[in-house]
Amino acid sequence: xxxxxxxxxxxxxxxxxxxxxxxxxxxxxxxxxxxxxxxxxxxxxxxxxxxxxxxxxxxxxxxxxxxxxxxxxxxxxxxxxxxxxxxxxxxxxxxxxxxxxxxxxxxxxxxxxxxxxxxxxxxxxxxxxx
Amino acid sequence: xxxxxxxxxxxxxxxxxxxxxxxxxxxxxxxxxxxxxxxxxxxxxxxxxxxxxxxxxxxxxxxxxxxxxxxxxxxxxxxxxxxxxxxxxxxxxxxxxxxxxxxxxxxxxxxxxxxxxxxxxxxxxxxxxx
Numbered sequence: 001x002x003x004x005x006x007x008x009x010x011x012x013x014x015x016x017x018x019x020x021x022x023x024x025x026x027x028x029x030x031x032x033x034x035x036x037x038x039x040x041x042x043x044x045x046x047x048x049x050x051x052x053x054x055x056x057x058x059x060x061x062x063x064x065x066x067x068x069x070x071x072x073x074x075x076x077x078x079x080x081x082x083x084x085x086x087x088x089x090x091x092x093x094x095x096x097x098x099x100x101x102x103x104x105x106x107x108x109x110x111x112x113x114x115x116x117x118x119x120x121x122x123x124x125x126x127x128x129x130x
Numbered sequence: 131x132x133x134x135x136x137x138x139x140x141x142x143x144x145x146x147x148x149x150x151x152x153x154x155x156x157x158x159x160x161x162x163x164x165x166x167x168x169x170x171x172x173x174x175x176x177x178x179x180x181x182x183x184x185x186x187x188x189x190x191x192x193x194x195x196x197x198x199x200x201x202x203x204x205x206x207x208x209x210x211x212x213x214x215x216x217x218x219x220x221x222x223x224x225x226x227x228x229x230x231x232x233x234x235x236x237x238x239x240x241x242x243x244x245x246x247x248x249x250x251x252x253x254x255x256x257x258x259x260x
Contacts, residue, residue, distance in 0.1 A: 004249050008203070016204035019236065027242050035250055067249045073138070073201060073235075074146035102252035105203075106149065110244045112157050115235065119134050119197045120165055122232035 001065070003038035003058035007051055007083055008071040010043030017047040020071060038063055044078055044086070051086030055099060065098045066090075073106035131195070133168035133188035137181055137213055138201040140173030147177040150201060168193055174208055174216070181216030185229060195228045196220075203236035 028039035042054030158169035172184030
């Protein structure tokens, strides 16, 4: 059984953390069913679960494969060092589980198209009142 | 002539700012040509141009419509207050220019599909070596 752990930075503002959690719920319900039986949110700091805790939760739910995806827009220290370190730690604790690290969100080629769709969709929404 | 200003937070790490600038260049070259003649990056802090400066640049390049798009993943204070404040400031300086504020990136319905595509694509990439 495959799990997807979407790892965000984590915020002092709980609504921002909940936004990531809700995205994961939506992913699990609407989209990921075929590929990922489990979709969970994890956080680098300021919120729970941590990356190793989130991976642990996926395993306890029955996952034997976990894909960790950095919900980050740039390839900074968090995406390039801190998250890989958390993944490595979990791999050592669970050598029998395949733990993959996906590219960070900002590296997705589809980001450009998504931005353009948002930009095109907004015209007229606030133009007459702004 | 329409312009798109993609507004990121800005980072002390110049490579992260350049990543946004390169995304905008790519957008202008590959995708946006039809809709947006000008695509530029702007920053809330720690990098230049600021939002009003970025809008100013677009206008000087000939834009009479500017769409400002927050390159943010959550609806925090930056996306909900600081960026709208920068846009409002620019509207007052340029009452003859239509300045639209697009939804922030994280609110795009397509984010879920993008995450799933990244997650599905990565399996096997590091599973055998990790």
